[in-house]
Amino acid sequence: MDTIKRHTTRRVAAEVRKICAVVFEGNRREGVRDGIPYAYTAPSPTRYPWQWYWDSCFIAIALRHIDPKRARQELESLLNASTPEGFIGHTIFWGKKLTLRRLPIYNVVHRRDSMTSTIQPPLLAWAWRIVVGDPALEPAIVRHQAEITRLRDLEGDGLIWIIQPDESGLDASPIFDPVWGKENGGRLGFRRLLVRNRKFNFDARKIAAAGLPVACDPLTNTLHGLSRLALGQPSITPALVKRLWDKEAGLFVLEAKPGIDKRLPVTCAALAPLALPDLPEEIAREMIERHVLNNKSFWTEVASPSVALDDPAFSLKDSIGPLKRYWRGPTWVNTTWLVWLGLTRLGYTAEANRLADSIAQAVRREGLREYYNPLTGKGMGTKDFGWSTLVLDMLANDPRARTSYIPARSLGTPQSRPPRPNTAPARPAASSMGR
Numbered sequence: 001m002d003t004i005k006r007h008t009t010r011r012v013a014a015e016v017r018k019i020c021a022v023v024f025e026g027n028r029r030e031g032v033r034d035g036i037p038y039a040y041t042a043p044s045p046t047r048y049p050w051q052w053y054w055d056s057c058f059i060a061i062a063l064r065h066i067d068p069k070r071a072r073q074e075l076e077s078l079l080n081a082s083t084p085e086g087f088i089g090h091t092i093f094w095g096k097k098l099t100l101r102r103l104p105i106y107n108v109v110h111r112r113d114s115m116t117s118t119i120q121p122p123l124l125a126w127a128w129r130i131v132v133g134d135p136a137l138e139p140a141i142v143r144h145q146a147e148i149t150r151l152r153d154l155e156g157d158g159l160i161w162i163i164q165p166d167e168s169g170l171d172a173s174p175i176f177d178p179v180w181g182k183e184n185g186g187r188l189g190f191r192r193l194l195v196r197n198r199k200f201n202f203d204a205r206k207i208a209a210a211g212l213p214v215a216c217d218p219l220t221n222t223l224h225g226l227s228r229l230a231l232g233q234p235s236i237t238p239a240l241v242k243r244l245w246d247k248e249a250g251l252f253v254l255e256a257k258p259g260i261d262k263r264l265p266v267t268c269a270a271l272a273p274l275a276l277p278d279l280p281e282e283i284a285r286e287m288i289e290r291h292v293l294n295n296k297s298f299w300t301e302v303a304s305p306s307v308a309l310d311d312p313a314f315s316l317k318d319s320i321g322p323l324k325r326y327w328r329g330p331t332w333v334n335t336t337w338l339v340w341l342g343l344t345r346l347g348y349t350a351e352a353n354r355l356a357d358s359i360a361q362a363v364r365r366e367g368l369r370e371y372y373n374p375l376t377g378k379g380m381g382t383k384d385f386g387w388s389t390l391v392l393d394m395l396a397n398d399p400r401a402r403t404s405y406i407p408a409r410s411l412g413t414p415q416s417r418p419p420r421p422n423t424a425p426a427r428p429a430a431s432s433m434g435r
């Protein structure tokens with residue numbers, strides 16, 4: 001791979017924009033189901049035909065740079081799928097029904113269900129804030145956020161719990177190995193987990209009461225926390241720090257019930273809270289200095305890998321036979337974008353630019369792939385993948401990115417004052433070529 005340039009040239013940015021526009025167009029799906037209109041971007045034209053909750057939120061954030069009206073429709077389609085109580089599933093089966101072949105791995109109670117009964121990280125309110133405006137003015141969004149809290153805030157401290165690894169969006173991440181073991185995503189046992197949770201109607205309180213595993217993870221809670229801030233609701237960042245910050249490791253960890261006794265692999269989930277604009281500055285700087293900019297773990301040629309390079313769980317093998325082993329090493333653009341928001345806020349401008357540029361170069365060369373080899377930038381996974389268009393946001397230079405698009409008035413705490421300019425010396429780019 002060519003040595004990464006410090007700043008993306010206008011020519012590269014224009015090429016990337018064109019590539020994104022083509023995928024937005026090609027993956028566009030529109031129609032009416034039972035009288036309800038929908039208009040969304042399929043995550044990929046082949047592998048993922050339906051509307052995925054967190055994909056659509058990320059896609060809308062990127063799409064606003066090209067077509068704000070369609071970006072809004074993307075989010076409205078999610079709201080159109082909502083139950084009267086405000087529940088919106090992980091996958092919504094607009095257009096065509098769930099196929100029999102996929103039934104064993106989709107979290108539905110009945111095949112005829114219009115969406116899954118599981119969630120993905122609830123970032124809709126935050127995405128609405130970025131794409132459209134104040135989500136507190138939209139009763140359907142307020143209802144959705146309240147319903148998530150009602151269903152998943154199992155301990156009343158504002159943090160939410162997931163009942164399956166795929167609810168975090170990080171399906172087979174090794175961070176869940178100590179929690180679900182052979183029933184983690186990407187393993188044969190996952191089907192068993194699904195069948196068991198189906199018996200509980202995917203009800204988290206009942207699952208937890210039965211002593212079955214549930215997890216409180218930093219990525220899901222970061223996105224939930226950003227939605228709360230976007231709505232002007234009290235921050236859960238202090239609760240997140242209290243429960244999940246591991247001072248010694250300088251990272252966020254996961255908590256599970258029943259407790260876990262195995263080592264927790266270091267993954268991109270541990271870095272996600274960097275996107276919280278009210279994360280105490282000393283915590284954010286420690287994470288950046290010790291982990292994000294560390295050549296041995298997360299600062300790779302095309303950063304940030306889904307598992308730290310020096311973690312024994314790191315792997316570039318993304319399948320075993322027909323089983324997809326996602327999130328076990330390659331770089332995904334959405335979690336990289338969360339890190340980029342943190343670098344941008346803390347004033348690590350050169351590093352944020354380098355991150356953006358390395359993704360832009362990979363997209364220009366390889367197209368919008370589902371994920372990339374963090375050492376070489378080679379494209380991996382499915383093609384024409386929707387949320388990799390988030391590269392547009394990294395190239396856009398929107399000043400609101402400095403507070404993760406949360407208005408200053410929602411950041412009442414002293415911790416959330418604007419950052420000091422960065423005085424740390426810029427790190428050399430990792431040279432991991434040929435490893």
Ligand code: GLC
Pocket residue numbers: 043048052054055169170171326
């Ligand atoms: C994979 C990813 C998940 C995503 C889905 C659709 O399952 O792990 O995060 O939502 O694909 O792109």
